[in-house]
Amino acid sequence: MPDSLVIKNLNASIGDRAILKDFSLTVPKGEVHAIMGPNGTGKSTLAKVLAGHPDYTVQSGEAFIDGEQIIGQEPDAIARAGLFLAFQYPSEIPGVTIANFIRAALVARQAKGTPFDAKAYYAELYAKMDALKMDRKFTARFVNEGFSGGEKKRCEILQLMMLKPKYAVLDETDSGLDIDALRIVSEGVNRLRGPDMGFLVITHYQRLLEYIVPDRVHIMYDGRIVHSGDKDLALELEAKGYDWVKKDLASA
């Protein structure tokens, strides 16, 4: 499928521990898919494997964005190919300002030799920060250093809005956000929603999915998707917990 994020029979491990087990999922462009699942099932692992994190070993399987294989590519190439990962735990980068960081990411996407339009850049950066209700002074702060949990998550969404990828994986972007921030961040995401972008939203909470209404909801358990449904699946999960998924599996 050319216009999709396609993950096919992915097996990945860390050390000698298998985490993704024949994981398959397709997110068509323009759709929002949610992944829910108990702690330690491998949701963040999936996100990092897609992003090309060197700690994980992919035994087999494939992943494509719009037909382009990303497994085996360098992380920076994967990002430039159009995948964005909003980290569950964003790193702090001492001494590197947000303005310089995002600028470097944009420059990396320009054709070599193209001059960088700093004026347009700042105008856009400030506009997006205003939309996310981030103080403009943050541009001069070092990336994530000393940020509160919620500020870090907003900063991830700011980067997402500036880099405009083809597919975005949001790993628990809602955790650590207060109610107002949750609404602001969700509005940011909703504004990006459209035919040109696909989302994979990892979350533990149904509340986020009230703001960012998903087209599909998947339940991940023990390294693979065990159940898929529409947005009501999240409600069902909220009511029943994960035990029924586990029981289902045991009886299957």
Added chain:
Amino acid sequence: MNTLTSMPSGILDASLQQSETKRFAAYDWFTQLRQQGWKNFEALPLPKRDDEKWRFSDTRSLSLADFAVAATPSDADTAKLIAQSHFIARPAGLIIHIDGHCVLRPAIAPELAAQGVKFESLEDALRHHPALLKEFLLKHEANLGGAKFLALHQAWLRAGYVLHVPKGVEITQPFVSVNWTLTEGAAIFPHALVVAGDHAKVSIHEFNLSALPDQRALAISAADLHAGTGAQISRFAVQAWGKNTQSFEIANTCGGRDALITSVNAALGSRRARLENTVRIEGPGADVRLYGISVANGEQEFDQRTLQIHSAGKAKSDLLFKNVLLNKARTIFSGLIKVAPDAQQTDAYQTNRNLLLSPEAEADSLPGLEIEANDVKCSHGATTGQVNPEELFYLLARGIPLAVAQELLAEGFLEEVLSKVDNEEAAAVVREMFRQKFHTA
């Protein structure tokens, strides 16, 4: 322009040294100082490989041969280099030397002059303020290994500046001194003398550069910093000589009671550069901060030797040296904290961090403590490593290519020290110099 111009002369030639010294016949004490320098130079051996104070440095390639004191620069070169010397827009005063010849004498604002502020070339100060020079110039021996180099500096002493801010006068805007080398094979011996009277406040920035990047040169600099009671001195010294320069700087930093001294050394240039800095805490309550940053590439060697001497108690000294190494570069940091028996309640810290961006680079670290008092807080630490892999992945995951990501992380690593510079304009200039250096690596 200059009253004392020199013909080209080999710096190891005693008769040439003597004939230049004769021009200072009117200043007997200064003549003696230079003569004593020459005697010491002749008596002292060049450092050898097994010399503890030169541990890890490449003593074999140390050479003082084939360097000469250069003649005064042409008017055209002078005009060109003066035009390139404006690193900050409105310095409190600007002095420029080319090949050890003062080509721009500082003009300072009349209201500063009226308060007794002096910012002059060493030669002018010799005429105008001999008592000040006699009291503060070269009062300490080089105790970190560079005695022979300091002796040669003393023997050829002529270039440099004197900055004196009298009691109670506070100046925020920095004074700036720029030293250029221009002539192939030039040797220069610039001196920096900064005296801040009681409760005075002063900032000085020094830029050391070569007009031609490949030109061979020798720079043996010395600095004397004296902060009186409650005085504040901030110094930012930028070593950006050309890549075929051998440079040596021997600095003495003396802090009186409640003095606050901040010293930032940035190193970019030279084939080999050695910095020796001795901090002398002479009064209780003094607070001395010594910072260093460098980016070393190619086969550069940056050799940093520091000594924090606490003679008075209830005082603080803090040291942080950070080096980024590329290619086959080498850095050496050797630091010692000495606390005298009665210097109780001393706080003294020393940290050296090295970031290796190449498997062939080598950073050596020799931190040390010699504590004779019992009620002190002292620590020293050194780390050498590569970029943090999670930080690197975060940058890569945004599409930033590996080389750029490493450069950003290295610049971020240096920022901790650059942010201590008291003037954002100067910090920005040097930040850009570092950036350029990454791009030419």
